Amino acid sequence: MTAVVTRIQVSGDRPYDVLVGRALEDELPALIEGAAQAAVLFSAPLRARAEQIAEAAGVPALLIEVPDAERGKTVEVAAMCWDKLGDNNFTRTDVVVGVGGGAVTDLAGFVAAGWLRGVRWVPCSTSLLGMVDAAVGGKTGVNIAAGKNLVGAFHPPAGVLCDLDALGTLPADDLLAGLAEVIKCGFIADPAILDLIEGDPAAVVDPESPVLRELVERAIRVKAEVVGVDLKESGLREILNYGHTLGHAIEKREKYTWKHGHAVSVGLIFASALSHLSGRLPVDVFERHRAILSLVGLPTSYAPEAWPELLSAMRVDKKARAATLRFVVLDELAKPGILAGPDEALLERAYAEVAR
The missing domain is CATH 1.20.1090.10 (Dehydroquinate synthase-like - alpha domain)
Structure with missing residues (x-):
C-alpha cells in the first residue's frame, strides 16, 4: 500500500510544497534536481538519519555534523559550514539539506542563504516543533549574545519534508x-x-x-x-x-x-x-x-x-x-x-x- 503524502503549498514569489507523510526520503531527489552535490547538516544523535537522507539524495553528499540544538545556531558554526562548502567547491546549483529539529534547519537555511548569496536548501524536519514552525516559512537565522534569531535572512526552501516516522523517535x-x-x-x-x-x-x-x-x-x-x-x-x-x-x-x-x-x-x-x-x-x-x-x-x-x-x-x-x-x-x-x-x-x- 502506497503511503499517503499530503502536499501543502506555500504561495508567494517562490512557492514550494510542504510534504507530510512517512518514509519521505524518496521525495528528495525531485526537490534537488540539477544539483551536483548536497551538503547535509545534522547533529550527532541524527547521524543515521542524515546518512539515509544523503544516500537518498542521489548525488555526492558532504555530511557536516554541527552541535546539537541551540548550541549549533551560532555565527561561528555557520562559518565552519561555509568553510566546508568552500573546501568542496560548492556552486550555485548545489543544495544544502538540514536534517533535524528547528535549530538545525534554521542553521541550514542561514548557511544556504549566505553561500553565494543564496543557494537551494531543503529542511528535513525530525521534530514536531520543526515541522509546524521552524521549517515552514523561509525564516532562517542564528542567535547572538543580544538575543535569539537576531541575525538571519528570509530564504524560502525548495521544499520541506515532514516525515512523521521521526516523531516516534522523539523524547x-x-x-x-x-x-x-x-x-x-x-x-x-x-x-x-x-x-x-x-x-x-x-x-x-x-x-x-x-x-x-x-x-x-x-x-x-x-x-x-x-x-x-x-x-x-x-x-x-x-x-x-x-x-x-x-x-x-x-x-x-x-x-x-x-x-x-x-x-x-x-x-x-x-x-x-x-x-x-x-x-x-x-x-x-x-x-x-x-x-x-x-x-x-x-x-x-x-x-x-x-x-x-x-x-x-x-x-x-x-x-x-x-x-x-x-x-x-x-x-x-x-x-x-x-x-x-x-x-x-x-x-x-x-x-x-x-x-x-
Whole structure:
C-alpha cells in the first residue's frame, strides 16, 4: 500500500510544497534536481538519519555534523559550514539539506542563504516543533549574545519534508514542546486544533495517531497561509509571534537551556493575560489558554523575580519599533491583533498571571 503524502503549498514569489507523510526520503531527489552535490547538516544523535537522507539524495553528499540544538545556531558554526562548502567547491546549483529539529534547519537555511548569496536548501524536519514552525516559512537565522534569531535572512526552501516516522523517535518532552506551537495556531487561526486536543489528549502525544497527523497538517496550513501572504513579516506574519515576545526573553534568561516550546507556552499565558487585562479578550478564552496548556503538560508559570530582566530582554525583540514595545494579542478566539506601547503597569499585571 502506497503511503499517503499530503502536499501543502506555500504561495508567494517562490512557492514550494510542504510534504507530510512517512518514509519521505524518496521525495528528495525531485526537490534537488540539477544539483551536483548536497551538503547535509545534522547533529550527532541524527547521524543515521542524515546518512539515509544523503544516500537518498542521489548525488555526492558532504555530511557536516554541527552541535546539537541551540548550541549549533551560532555565527561561528555557520562559518565552519561555509568553510566546508568552500573546501568542496560548492556552486550555485548545489543544495544544502538540514536534517533535524528547528535549530538545525534554521542553521541550514542561514548557511544556504549566505553561500553565494543564496543557494537551494531543503529542511528535513525530525521534530514536531520543526515541522509546524521552524521549517515552514523561509525564516532562517542564528542567535547572538543580544538575543535569539537576531541575525538571519528570509530564504524560502525548495521544499520541506515532514516525515512523521521521526516523531516516534522523539523524547516525550520534545513532542510536548512542539505542541506549544500547534496550540498557538489554534488560538490565532484554527480553533478546531483546540477542540481536537481537548477531545483526546492521549492521542495528541501518540506519534502513530491520526489525530497528531491532523494537528500537524492543520498547524502547517495556518503558517503556510500566513507566510504565503507576508514572507518578510511586514504585517500579517507578525501574528505567528503570539506568545513569543516573552518566550524569547525566557529563553535568553535561561541561556537557551529551556526548550523553545516550553518558553512559548509560558509566553502564551502572558500574551493572553495581556489581551484580557487590556480589555480585548473575554475571560473564558484567556482561561482556556491555561487549561489546554496544562492539559498536555506544558508549563504555564515562571519565576516572579525574573520580571525586570525579562522586560529588558523584550525591549530588543524583533517586533519592537524604536523604543515602543509591541505584542501580538487576541481580540477574540482566532482574531489576533497588535498592542503597541502598553503601560508598564499593565505589563506587570499580566506577568503576575505568569508568576502566580
